[in-house]
Amino acid sequence: MVTFLTQLIDGIRLGSVYAIIALGYTMVYGIAKMLNFAHGDVIMVGAYICFFAISSYHLPPLIGILLAMLLCTVLGIVIERLAYKPLRQATSLAVLITAIGVSYFLQNGAQLLWGANNKMFPSIIGGDALTLFDGQLHVSMATIVTIVACLVIMAVLTWFTGNTKMGKAMRAVSEDKGAAQLMGINVDTTISVTFAIGSALAAVAGVLYMCSYPILVPTTGSMPGIKAFTAAVFGGIGSIPGAFLGGILLGVIEIFAGTYISTQLANAIVFAVLIVVLLVKPTGLLGKQVREKV
Amino acid sequence: MKKLDRAARTNLLTYGFVILAFVILQLLSRSPSFSPTLRGQLVPICAYVVMALSLNLTVGILGELSLGHAGFMSVGAFSGAVAAAALQNAIPSPGLRLALALVIGAILAGVVGALISVPVLRLNGDYLAIVTLAFGQIIKSLIENFYVGVDSAGLHFSFLKPSISLGEGGRMILNGPMGIPNVAKISTFTAGFLLIMVTLFIIFNLVRSRAGRAIMALRDNRIAAESVGINVTKYKMMAFVTSAALAGAAGALFALGQNTIVAVKFDFNTSILILVFVVLGGLGNMWGSIIAAAALTILPEALRQLRDYRMLIYAVVLIVVMLTTNSPQLKALLGRLLPHNEEKEAS
Numbered sequence: 117m118v119t120f121l122t123q124l125i126d127g128i129r130l131g132s133v134y135a136i137i138a139l140g141y142t143m144v145y146g147i148a149k150m151l152n153f154a155h156g157d158v159i160m161v162g163a164y165i166c167f168f169a170i171s172s173y174h175l176p177p178l179i180g181i182l183l184a185m186l187l188c189t190v191l192g193i194v195i196e197r198l199a200y201k202p203l204r205q206a207t208s209l210a211v212l213i214t215a216i217g218v219s220y221f222l223q224n225g226a227q228l229l230w231g232a233n234n235k236m237f238p239s240i241i242g243g244d245a246l247t248l249f250d251g252q253l254h255v256s257m258a259t260i261v262t263i264v265a266c267l268v269i270m271a272v273l274t275w276f277t278g279n280t281k282m283g284k285a286m287r288a289v290s291e292d293k294g295a296a297q298l299m300g301i302n303v304d305t306t307i308s309v310t311f312a313i314g315s316a317l318a319a320v321a322g323v324l325y326m327c328s329y330p331i332l333v334p335t336t337g338s339m340p341g342i343k344a345f346t347a348a349v350f351g352g353i354g355s356i357p358g359a360f361l362g363g364i365l366l367g368v369i370e371i372f373a374g375t376y377i378s379t380q381l382a383n384a385i386v387f388a389v390l391i392v393v394l395l396v397k398p399t400g401l402l403g404k405q406v407r408e409k410v
Numbered sequence: 411m412k413k414l415d416r417a418a419r420t421n422l423l424t425y426g427f428v429i430l431a432f433v434i435l436q437l438l439s440r441s442p443s444f445s446p447t448l449r450g451q452l453v454p455i456c457a458y459v460v461m462a463l464s465l466n467l468t469v470g471i472l473g474e475l476s477l478g479h480a481g482f483m484s485v486g487a488f489s490g491a492v493a494a495a496a497l498q499n500a501i502p503s504p505g506l507r508l509a510l511a512l513v514i515g516a517i518l519a520g521v522v523g524a525l526i527s528v529p530v531l532r533l534n535g536d537y538l539a540i541v542t543l544a545f546g547q548i549i550k551s552l553i554e555n556f557y558v559g560v561d562s563a564g565l566h567f568s569f570l571k572p573s574i575s576l577g578e579g580g581r582m583i584l585n586g587p588m589g590i591p592n593v594a595k596i597s598t599f600t601a602g603f604l605l606i607m608v609t610l611f612i613i614f615n616l617v618r619s620r621a622g623r624a625i626m627a628l629r630d631n632r633i634a635a636e637s638v639g640i641n642v643t644k645y646k647m648m649a650f651v652t653s654a655a656l657a658g659a660a661g662a663l664f665a666l667g668q669n670t671i672v673a674v675k676f677d678f679n680t681s682i683l684i685l686v687f688v689v690l691g692g693l694g695n696m697w698g699s700i701i702a703a704a705a706l707t708i709l710p711e712a713l714r715q716l717r718d719y720r721m722l723i724y725a726v727v728l729i730v731v732m733l734t735t736n737s738p739q740l741k742a743l744l745g746r747l748l749p750h751n752e753e754k755e756a757s
Binding site: 151153199205206207209210213214217218220221223224225227228342345346349353378383384387388390391395398399 | 469475529532533534536537539540541543544545547548551552554555570678682685686689690693718719721722724725726728729732733735736737738739740
């Protein structure tokens with residue numbers, strides 16, 4: 117029972133990281149209708165910025181995270197303006213390949229700037245572990261921070277998209293770009309803000325991911341990127357609660373499959389579950405069914 | 411001379427170009443000054459060209475995005491290499507063994523493609539793409555946990571555990587995550603050239619047949635095609651399985667030209683690399699796929715003296731090419747700089 121709970125909490129922790137990344141994926145997809153494969157590499161850049169802020173400049177961890185969020189936001193906006201904006205009218209495949217080019221660029225740029233060798237990310241979330249059930253169950257501070265961060269981000273995003281002017285503009289643009297423009301919404305600014313939010317979330321996710329898997333290399337971002345993309349599709353891409361649910365479920369399934377079935381096959385099982393879910397619900401768990409029109 | 415239509419002329423030109431490129435490279439490779447790195451790249455280039463052609467069938471002709479094409483290459487590579495290793499004593503002639511390995515690779519990849527196509531082809535658009543990605547990852551994970559040994563009693567398989575007890579003179583062929591450590595290199599440039607020609611022949615004939623027209627009708631408008639009585643599942647599956655089988659043959663060719671093969675080689679990045687060939691070469695344009703696959707395989711090698719910067723340059727080239735060919739503003743700018751370009755686009 118205690119093992120089960122420990123695994124469940126581990127799964128929710130990993131799932132929370134996936135959910136934060138998936139939120140960025142899903143928002144960008146919802147608005148720009150593009151699969152932003154460079155998103156995973158923004159995670160890596162965020163983790164590196166935080167790493168250097170803490171270990172080279174000896175800044176406090178909180179400042180390191182804020183700095184990573186700030187720089188990643190700028191990076192996200194710059195990428196959108198330079199690489200994706202000129203392709204607004206192009207086919208989705210052209211945008212996809214450009215996103216892959218950006219992903220290669222970030223990975224190789226990081227390798228040139230910071231070297232290909234492993235960097236050990238310092239443990240930045242200290243504090244006593246929470247002990248439950250007469251000391252049988254330990255929940256580390258890092259776990260609590262990760263899960264709480266995910267819940268807070270989720271709540272703030274839901275409020276933001278539902279109640280603020282910019283949030284409403286985002287929903288309008290994602291529903292119908294042309295009509296939104298006719299209503300006086302600045303589509304370019306809205307898309308830039310979406311990329312900014314997504315990239316800031318990626319920075320947070322990067323730091324939290326590093327707290328679980330502290331080895332930092334230029335390709336660190338690609339696997340969590342793919343997993344989070346899977347999570348976003350799992351929950352129904354374009355839907356914010358869907359990304360949250362998909363992320364958490366994916367994390368729990370991955371940890372459970374690794375513990376109870378086979379460590380080597382954990383990834384295969386995660387992807388197999390995705391396929392089964394898509395077969396039963398072809399637009400993901402919470403995705404909207406789009407009626408096909410002739 | 412009989413008047414040929416435009417498509418037939420392009421096809422003939424493509425065949426001619428491939429033959430010409432083969433003859434020139436064959437002559438060049440005789441000379442001692444021929445770069446040894448390029449000589450080593452000849453077989454991989456052929457394999458990547460076939461991969462690009464087969465993916466172009468799925469993406470360009472069928473119009474469905476596949477992000478797991480390397481999975482089929484992997485199935486073909488491992489089944490072909492295992493078959494070649496198992497038949498080492500039975501068939502002494504390397505040419506025949508290679509041909510058999512290619513066929514086995516193609517058949518197994520085709521079977522896997524058929525199995526996958528049942529769930530995959532029920533979906534559309536980005537959901538289909540993510541499922542192909544998932545299948546690519548699953549195939550990689552499964553092969554990484556597969557063990558194959560051979561002895562006098564035949565082949566022995568094991569999954570997850572490397573525990574195979576082999577009889578006298580037995581040896582392990584496939585070692586799970588270690589892959590196949592010592593592949594007998596029997597792939598030749600000539601074999602690669604022949605495979606490209608066969609691939610072109612299959613694709614061109616498929617595209618110009620009744621089935622090919624049905625497949626392209628599905629791409630252009632699925633609902634309209636369905637309403638005139640085209641069997642969606644049948645034709646989608648036909649294109650998808652052909653594409654998978656060709657990728658399997660390419661995988662076997664690739665594997666038998668390497669010293670060692672591991673499952674990690676055929677991961678998501680390889681799928682993406684091949685997709686890049688197809689998109690840069692032009693969707694549905696076989697001739698473009700050949701050029702893009704060959705050029706982009708050589709480019710990182712040619713940039714070798716730039717060392718650390720080469721992949722960065724590759725990324726920049728990729729982004730710049732996509733922007734210049736797809737952005738309306740940049741296209742207009744180019745059109746003004748080169749007025750004759752505009753004319754060609756208009757025609």
